[in-house]
Amino acid sequence: MNDNFFLDTNIIVYSFDQSSAPKADVADRLLRKGLLTRKGAISYQVIQEFFNVARRRSPGPMRLEEAEHFLSTVLSPLCIVHSSPALFHKALQLVDRFRLQWYDALIVAGALEAKCGILYSEDFQNGQKFDDLEIRNPFL
Numbered sequence: 001m002n003d004n005f006f007l008d009t010n011i012i013v014y015s016f017d018q019s020s021a022p023k024a025d026v027a028d029r030l031l032r033k034g035l036l037t038r039k040g041a042i043s044y045q046v047i048q049e050f051f052n053v054a055r056r057r058s059p060g061p062m063r064l065e066e067a068e069h070f071l072s073t074v075l076s077p078l079c080i081v082h083s084s085p086a087l088f089h090k091a092l093q094l095v096d097r098f099r100l101q102w103y104d105a106l107i108v109a110g111a112l113e114a115k116c117g118i119l120y121s122e123d124f125q126n127g128q129k130f131d132d133l134e135i136r137n138p139f140l
Contacts (some may be wrong), residue, residue, distance in 0.1 A: 002117030002132065004039045005079070007031070008107055009049040011120050011138065012042070018055065026138050030120060034078055043081035043110035045103070050075070081110040098130065108133065 007030060015027035034040015054062040062070075065085065081087065090109040094100050104123065108130050111119040112132065119135050126137040 001026045002115065004041065004114065004116040005030075005034065005118040005120055006041045006043075006107075006111035006116040006133075007034065007046065008119065008121030008123060008131050009046045009053070010122055012046065012050050012075075013053050014139075016054065016062075023139055030079075030138060031074060031079055035074065040078050040113070041114035042075065042078045043087075043107070043114075043118055044079060044083050045110060047071070047079060048074050049103075081113050087113055094130065 011027050011030055013027075014023040015031055017027075030040070038048050051062075051067065054067065055124070087109050090112065091102065091105040094105040094108050095102060098105075098108075107121070107123075108119065111133050112131065116133060119130075119133055120138050121135060122137045122139055124135040124137075126135060126140055128135040
């Protein structure tokens with residue numbers, strides 16, 4: 001089985017969630033594992049969505065210095081999928097085949113492009129498959 005994995009935005013957001021220590025711990029472990037083993041991946045979309053949330057989070061938005069540090073040390077090293085016409089075509093096919101919403105289809109297309117066997121997310125059904133890609137909710 002392919003043990004490369006893709007992290008959906010919600011996993012990264014939980015790494016900063018002080019209100020849910022168990023989810024934050026799981027998210028931190030996945031981020032560390034992805035960086036240390038070089039088997040973790042994210043897309044440009046995950047970075048965009050993460051900063052959209054991080055700039056509005058409670059109790060206060062992520063400070064510029066914290067955001068730049070996190071981008072340099074965590075997000076950039078994990079980001080291996082960038083915007084491309086091929087990614088958009090794959091997402092369109094997923095929308096048609098699986099009736100996914102557009103942004104969900106982009107996440108799945110990104111995980112497939114990164115050749116991941118696992119997509120960690122709580123936004124899909126646990127165990128759901130998209131070709132060779134399996135959805136896993138790490139919080140179950």
